[in-house]
Amino acid sequence: MTDFDLAAPLAAALAAKGYGSLTSVQQAVLAPEASGRDMLVSAQTGSGKTVAFGLAIAGDILDGDRLPETALPQALAIAPTRELALQVARELDWLYADAGAQIATCVGGMDYRTERRALARGAQIVVGTPGRLRDHLERGSLDLSALRACVLDEADEMLDLGFREDLEFILQSAPEGRRTLMFSATVPPAIAKLATEFQRDALRIVATGEARQHGDIAYRALSVTTRDRENAIFNLLRFHEAQTAIVFCKTRANVNHLLARMGNRGFKAVALSGELSQQERTHALQALRDGRARVCIATDVAARGIDLPGLELVIHADLPTNSETLLHRSGRTGRAGAKGVSALIVTPADYKKAQRLLQGAKVEAEWGKAPSADEVRAKDDARVLEHPVLTAESGDEMDTAALLLERFGAEGVAAAFVRLWREGRPVPEELAETPAPGAPPAPRERGEFGAAVWFALNVGHTGRAEARWLLPKICETGGITRDAIGAIRVRQDETFVQIAAALASRFGEQVELEPGLSMRRLSGEPVLDRPERSARAYEPRQNRKSASPVGTDARPRWTPTRDEQPEASTRPAGVRAEGSYADAGAPAARAKHQPRDGGYGSAEEAAGKPAKAPAKRPKTAPRSAEEGTAPRKPRAAKAGSPAGKAPGKAAPKAGRAKFGPGASEKPRWPAKSPKR
Incomplete structure (x- = not known):
């Protein structure tokens, strides 16, 4: 510390705390090129950043070896959390104690009135969180017009927590001639953008060791x-x-x-x-x-x-x-x-x-x-032998120790000491064996798993078994990763799992994954062939393809024989069903929406001939040849029909309702069939 020009109160405070030398980040902020400049500092956590910016702002706020007597803050430190803000206040308190510093904290969760009274009494240094500081600014209890230095500690974390608007409001409320210091573990693009907006010609400082592992x-x-x-x-x-x-x-x-x-x-x-x-x-x-x-x-x-x-x-x-x-x-x-x-x-x-x-x-x-x-x-046991009471000098307890040795013996006293040592400590837990992971496993070719052992689980489709449900249970039971599991085949009543041969011993001959779910080892490979499909009632596809007419593009059609015809339908006689057979056994007419290149077709289509277009039913059906297409005359209304009734519609008979009691036993079907 002798190489740096520190104020006497600060040097005394550091010596009292046992600082024999400054850390790299503390030395960087005190370098001659950093004097009076804005700084953007990135250093790993635990490197002494709080003391670093406390030393860096000393030249801006100290009047000789003392802080000036003023009612307005000279320095402002902003931290993302309450705990960190209070910790920064404690660090600055001992660092500036001999300089007569009055430090006020403004953090969320604390009594607002107490903070306002502390600000009114006058504080040269204010430490707070963004939300509470903005609250004091908006209410007029905090005045930053005389601010000389502003420090943003853990700036990256404040942006991650959504304090950007609060920070911008605070910095805009401070004088333009202030000095702004940003300290952050990392400098993402958002921090770099904030620095360009609120800093002037900032000095970028990267503390030594930021990119390497912390040696301690x-x-x-x-x-x-x-x-x-x-x-x-x-x-x-x-x-x-x-x-x-x-x-x-x-x-x-x-x-x-x-x-x-x-x-x-x-x-x-x-x-x-x-x-x-x-x-x-x-x-x-x-x-x-x-x-x-x-x-x-x-x-x-x-x-x-x-x-x-x-x-x-x-x-x-x-x-x-x-x-x-x-x-x-x-x-x-x-x-x-x-x-x-x-x-x-x-x-x-x-x-x-x-x-x-x-x-x-x-x-x-x-x-x-x-x-x-x-x-x-x-x-x-090793700590018992190193316990300091065993090597401490003996005092007035020797008389009691002699009585203990005489009554219980040396071994009994030693065993009692060990029991007392273990009594106040939690009992250690038994852990299952786990694989010692190292480098990630080498990628294997698609479809290649290597030597494996098959296991069978007592659950299948009937138990709603799924691979995504079984996989974590198997990994947890055997302490293995997903890479050690090959194929998982779920069958009707059981499931077969493939485990790498090197790790199959972890499951033994049989293991219980959970109550009611067990897995047993198989001596060989299971039979994974799919069940045969039921025989089709019609010719195979290759036979039907050979029956296709030569020179036609139409797909072959299946023409059932009399023996292959299905049983008679239970529909009433005369009602034809699309895509099925009526009770008489005649083939039904093909549905309108059925494609012509598949399904059941007519004889003309099967032979490759163009199908005849169905005759369209005229909207007005003639009664006779002489009438031609003249529309029918409306029926005359029957006597007793209500006035204003549309012609052609008969009034319901008296005493007979359409629905409910007294309704006609015979349903009233419409005169015309609905259009299909």
Whole structure:
């Protein structure tokens, strides 16, 4: 730090915190070419960005070694989440404590009136979230007219959370001559566009090591079965016994579920999710800092940017959605030179996704299995031998120790000590055997599976079995991936599955996938021939093709013999059915909509002759040859018909209804048949 010209209060604060040297990003923002310029800084999480921009704005807001006495803010820091904003305020508080700084926070979930009073008393530095800061600006309780420096921390996350409009409103409310610093883990196009709009001649700084793996974080990918995913998390926590650990889940529901499971196992855990109030989240973080809780179960948004003391283990219970989120999660550990572990819980269905995430993050992970129960017990035994009470100097407890040895003996006292050591710790879980994944399997030719063993399941079409339903159950039971399963053939009452020969031993001779669903090994290949179709009542297609008339384009027709004619129809005599036979056995007339190039046809069509067009029925039927096509005369209305009745329609007979009681027993059919 001697190479940089730091204000005396800041140098003293860094020395008190144990800073022997500055990190790469802190050195970059203090370089001579960065003095007084806007900056767009990208650095990996945990690299000291908060202290970096605290040092960078010192020249803009300090008046010598003190902050000026003013009622208007001189510096503004914007963070995406409440926890990160409060953490930034704490960092700036100790950094500028000797400079007489008054820091006010404006974050959602806190008392608005308390924040307004703090702003009214005068604060040189204001830290807040975009939504609450805009609220104070619109209500007039925050005035940025004297602002000299504005810092956007985790700018990429603020855009992802939909704060772009709030950020634009805040930056437009600040003076144009201010200095704007943007800090982000990555610089996507949206951040670059925002920088061009609100920064002038910004200096682009890429901290050393952004594109390489964080040397203080050991990445591990643990292969587990789906049913052992939670048990693997429990064993992992027991194996490392970290001072503080954080477990990331995808949704709030997963956080609540895992919190309940850990509470039943005896873990001291707290939750961080968006559904909690600010007071509940503050209490959870305070419990982690005090040591009353050792495990934090959180979602990505709730744990964004939080810094917990002694955080040594990060567990990805649910894989992140992208590589940037993986880096942000893992960056909670391995901070300020400390070592940490980032463990991914990978089920067989997530192998390829985990490989893509690691490749996109440009980190190398050590693939392996989750700690077994025996490995956890062995680790506990090693910790017993290293317990500090065994090497501590003896005091007034020697008299009691002598009494214990005299009454119970050395072995009894030692066994009691081990039992007391194990009593307050959760019991390790037994895990199923899983394959150790490595590089992705080599692609095979289409239709080629290799050596395999056939298994039979006791469910088929009658049990509504489907391949998409059986596939995950088989993978979960055997701890295999989909690539190890070949053909799946569903039959009427059973299903045959092809398993790679190298992994068939995982299922034994018979295994139960779930209650009532079992799978047994076959000695050979099953009979997969399709059942024969029933014999057709007419000639085969090749015989019918040979009967086609020579020189015609018409398709062959089937002419049934008398023996091949179906049984007589149950229709009334004289009623002809299209496409069938009447009771007399004569072929029915072909339907109008039936195509001429298929189906049953007439004798002329079968012989290749053009069919005669059907005679059209005239709209007016003549009574005799003399009448010709003259229309019929309307009938005269019968006596007693009501007035105004249309001619030709007879009135209903008195005392006889069309429907209901008294209706005619004989149905009244229309005079003419409806058109077809």
